[in-house]
Amino acid sequence: MPFCLLLSEDDSHKPIRLPHLQTVILGRGPETKIKDHKCSREQVELRADHNEGYVRVKQLGVNPTSVDFVALGKGNQVKMRIGQKLHMVNQLYPYTVSFKEEVSADGNKGSKRPHQENSEEESPTQRPGTYKVPKSASTEKARDQCGRADGASGLHRQPSPSQPLKKELSIIDKKVNSGHWNQGLKVSMQDPSMQVYKDERVVVIQDKYPKARHHWLVLPWESISSLKALQAEHRDLLVHMQNVGNKMVQQCPDASRLHFRLGYHAIPSMSHVHLHVISQDFDSPCLKNKKHWNSFTTDYFIESQDVIEMLERTGNVSVKEGMAELLKLPLRCHVCHKEQSTIPKLKEHLKCHLPT
């Protein structure tokens, strides 16, 4: 059974044991003997994976924690391996990690001790050896309109066990994982190659996984996390977003043949307010499951106009309860309202409503 230690490089205290898949929070305190007030009491969260041979390092404090001198930023995390150096805060208080085989009392390496098994340890939840690469090739193959799929979300690379110490991968980790997947829109909207329109207030990008032949997202430059954060002063911005969305439709060569809707998801997965502009063909390989379908065809999809009117009426935007349950409703055609038993059958059915 391997075990993992966090070693103080300047030997200021004893090694700290990092149990398998358990989070350990460290910072200023007796355990590290750090007294520097730039270091939070809860500066980092560490989680060692003994099977994969890395420690996930997440910065919790305000001041920078770094791995190999690259600052993480609050809330961000990277995987740290043997040979890499962690600085707890401000490039100070250096640490390394070590993974070693524990030698049991009978001298056998790796033998399980009784009553020490736990299900998580014995059945690693992470598949070993998966090294995900951006799926641009397959996505583009599936549909040209899918556009670029360059890793703004859902593309967390993992190292291959055959190359566990390759430093390049750690550097990629830092770049690609610098933020949770739900922050992906903030990355995409800043990427000029994703932008299809921009002005001083908003930017439009193609949805990376379009659920129809035409699917854009209109995002304000202003950082607004969700509908809940909207205030009366945002009314004109929302109107502008809707106008830009309508412009996107007008310039679309299919505008005369396809119907479009403009609206917001009641409970979006991605952070940063975004207006969906989506054609109603739902003809896309990226539309794969009940959640996808119901998020655009039930009241989970809130019309842009309704959001604006609510903001004008009440000064804020509230989302009704029970929205999440709408995602589990049976699959029903949005045109003829006929129920379909499975996604493949629904997709086959939708063909009959496509323009000829």
Next chain:
DNA sequence: GTTCTAGAAC
């Protein structure tokens, strides 16, 4: 948000 896969449904 997507991917992956166990196991339910057929």
Next chain:
DNA sequence: GTTCTAGAAC
């Protein structure tokens, strides 16, 4: 046996 979904992991 295969297809499909739901839930976990990221």
